[in-house]
Amino acid sequence: MEIKLIPAYLKLEDYIQEEHQNQETWEKLMVEPYWNLLSQWAPFPVDYMKPLCLLEKEEAKQQLEILKQVDWDKVMSTFNMISDTLPKDDEDDMYVAIYPSNTNMPEGIYGTGVWGNIILNINALNCDFGKWIPYVFAHEYHHTVWGNHWYNLHNGEGLHGWFVESILIEGLADAFAESIFGDMEPSWHFGVGSGEEEKIWNIYNRVATLSFLPEETGKYMFGCEELGIPKNAGYYFGIKIVREYIIKNGINSMKELLETPLEVIYQSSL
Numbered sequence: 001m002e003i004k005l006i007p008a009y010l011k012l013e014d015y016i017q018e019e020h021q022n023q024e025t026w027e028k029l030m031v032e033p034y035w036n037l038l039s040q041w042a043p044f045p046v047d048y049m050k051p052l053c054l055l056e057k058e059e060a061k062q063q064l065e066i067l068k069q070v071d072w073d074k075v076m077s078t079f080n081m082i083s084d085t086l087p088k089d090d091e092d093d094m095y096v097a098i099y100p101s102n103t104n105m106p107e108g109i110y111g112t113g114v115w116g117n118i119i120l121n122i123n124a125l126n127c128d129f130g131k132w133i134p135y136v137f138a139h140e141y142h143h144t145v146w147g148n149h150w151y152n153l154h155n156g157e158g159l160h161g162w163f164v165e166s167i168l169i170e171g172l173a174d175a176f177a178e179s180i181f182g183d184m185e186p187s188w189h190f191g192v193g194s195g196e197e198e199k200i201w202n203i204y205n206r207v208a209t210l211s212f213l214p215e216e217t218g219k220y221m222f223g224c225e226e227l228g229i230p231k232n233a234g235y236y237f238g239i240k241i242v243r244e245y246i247i248k249n250g251i252n253s254m255k256e257l258l259e260t261p262l263e264v265i266y267q268s269s270l
Contacts, residue, residue, distance in 0.1 A: 001088050003079050005072060006034055006097040008051075009122075012064040016057055026053030034097055041092075042115040048214065049112050051099040051121055059125070063100040066124035072098075078134045079141075085180060086254050088145045089153065092116065096137070100124060106187045107132040111140035116148065135184050138177035146172060146258055158261045164208035166217050168262045171238025175246065176254050178239075189239055191223065191232030200233055208266070241269045 011030050018025045031050050039046055055063065079096065088094070094117060101121035103110055108126025112119040118140045122129050146169060150159060159165065174189070192200050207220065219227055221234030230236075242257075245265050251257050 001083070001090050002093045003076065003083060004093050004095050005076060006038075006095055007072070008034055008097045008099050009064060009067045012055075012060050012100060015055075016060050016064070021053075021055065021057050021060065023053045030099070038095060038097055038114050038117045038119065041117070046114060049114050049119070051097075051101070051112070051119055054102045055100055059102065060100065063122075063124040067098065067100065067122065070130065075133060079137055082134065082138045082141055082180060086142065086145055086176060086258070088141075088148055090116075090148050094118070094141075094144060096120060098122065107136070109133060109136050111136045113140045113143040113147075116144050118144070132184075132186075135177045135181045135186065138180055139173040142173040142176040142258075143169065149258060158263060160209070160263070161211040162209045163212050163217060163220060164204070164266050165262045166221060167204070167234045167238040168241065168265055169238075170221070170235050171240070171242035172257065174235070174239045175242045175257065179254055188232040188235040191230050191236040193230075196230065200229065201237065203228065204233075204237060205270075241265065244269065 008030060011033065014029050015021060015025060018029070027050075030053070035050065039049070083094075096118045097120070099119055099121050101110070101123050102125075103121060103123045105123075106126075106128070108123045108129035109132050110121050112121065118137065120133065120136060120140075122133075150156060174186070178184075204220070212220070220229055221232075223229050223231035223233055242265065245251070245260075245268050246257065248268060251260075
């Protein structure tokens, strides 16, 4: 497998020249040239994963100039190091698209996995984005390796489509990133306070073995005031459960952890 970079941010040069910086312009210039390639392995339409138009003209100019100054060859070397740590048993190329964003996440970056390919959405006006690129890539890269192992090589054996599986998949991805960049503590690990942990976990246990559509899953993963779910609570419990499983079972191999059925990890948390 070879990792190939798609510098989609360079399309901002055309985007800035347009009369209107709106969703139609964004879709035509920034998304359409790459979307078929990025989503080529998706078994159903995944338009909800498309990078969104969030940039005004002046902000787009600023982000373009900053992103052009990044040493992308050095970044790619880090990506290859990460993939060597947990090789993907797949001969197909992996595409990593770099898109501008105005995300307000403290890290200045978030990732989107598109069925074997990756989008890194970067707010270049956040001075911390550079140091978080490797961690976020490692997280998204693990999703592709995990998905290839369980869906492509094992045909989804042992998977139920439960909500708790979504939590654990995120926890496993963070555990992999943490195994390489253990000194980094992403903001999404701190979504639940110690005083509310039991109450929130009880809510999760009631829906753990239900199957949700992506929108409903997102409420429990990212937070929903109406449901009483704090921001990023799903990520908080995902890494907590996986960490406890690693310690309890003396796991010292990310490959061994990758090959552990999600139901086994979930049962260990009960």
